[in-house]
Amino acid sequence: MLLQTQSTAIRPLTTAHLAQTMTLLGLTSVELYQKIETELASNPALELAPERRCPHCRRILTDSNPCPVCTQPSNSNIDEPIVYVSSREDFLPTQYSTAISENPEEGLTPDIEDLPTYVLRQIAPDLNPDDHFIAAHVLTSLDDDGLLRTPLAEIARYHHVPVCRIEDVIYLIKHSDPLGVGSQSPQEALLVQLEVLAEQKPIPPHTAEAIEEGMDLLSRRQYGELGHKLHIPLARVKDIANFISENLNPYPGRAHWGDIRQGSSPTQDVYYHPDIIISSQTETDTSPLTIEVISPLAGRLRINPLFREALHDAPEEKAEQWQGDLDRAALLVKCLQQRNNTLVRLMQRLAVIQRSFILEGDSEIAPITRASLAEKLGVHESTVSRAVSGKAVQLPSGRMVPLSKFFDRSLHIRTALMDIIARETKPLTDTQIAKILDKQGYPVARRTVAKYRAMEGILPAYLRSKNKPNFR
DNA sequence: CTATGGCACGGATT
């Protein structure tokens, strides 16, 4: 099974080749899509071949081979997941925004869809009809928290409009009902809320400063240091912190937030467009996983044969430039292949190692490092790092997780910890939990238990009295 | 006195 890919594999021969492969490897599917789009527009040597689909399952085919899913061997082995490159343009922003704006009633799931339409309805009267599609794009890009993690420049580039126009639209969005939706950070959301709230009730002095300059201190509850930074007494800082947690909401997409949630980044449920989709064919334990490595336009991007011919009788003054275009095009195509090849091999191994994690969930994760995987694959560890960073995986359960989660060394202990707390009858102290974990084969220091608890947003024992609903 | 959070150090990972 290593035959096909091996023969077409390209070794980096030139530094340019190497550099470009590295860059491409680090891109997510959306970024790659944009990259290809611009290349396509600027390089006449490139063209898009017509789309080919599998006659059986209607999948877009990415190479000359028959459909990798339909032709899957019947004697498939658990240890040989079916990995292939898939071109899924339907997952990318274009289709998203048009689908939503044309058909606002149908979304992916009600939870995600409700917020965009709700907001859209509010701002519609003030919205220039021409900006409708921008609003749709922005709103559908919001994450669980109601924040916009996509850079504005990216959206602007996508629609070929100036950034300021995007900003105008976002201003409207931010000032509609879940106040602060569409902000790019919790910090920004807080400031919007503060601004509006200031018209209704008194605000403790220095609140805005605290948010602007000491957001990280605030979320880590290092009030002493914050007070020092702002030159105000500790008591005032605590007033500010109280005010914020009672009146403001850094995650406008969530209905409520309590003191339960602390730390700024433990729950980064950012919404991604997937870069990799894992599905299991059936529910049986023996079926292999099917893995799609998303590579937009894969198999369709090619060198325009007409351009190649035209090069023969090119006018003198153009010959050099055309040759350059051709070389660049060829390089891009090769590097793309190599990127995909690397990702396929990586996922192949990863799926075997983390099979139970993928199917069963967090508690089954194997604590591996990028370095160990790099060694098994025979590539440099930085290659693995690049390939992993920023990518999102859609699991068979439909859950979207960052690929880096596959390398989380403490996750299995954290789930064990959560399990203990979930089934405790009376609140256990950190020391007791550490002891239990030790018995279960996880030797952890008491201090570490506390950190894990904080990561999961679980309150300390003395505040955890009887309330079972320790959601998340 | 006990339980926890903050800070900082050292070793592992990226």
Place this chain on the structure above:
DNA sequence: AATCCGTGCCATAG
């Protein structure tokens, strides 16, 4: 080389 993570120590709150 830069960052992340587990820990020990100390201060603080109850």
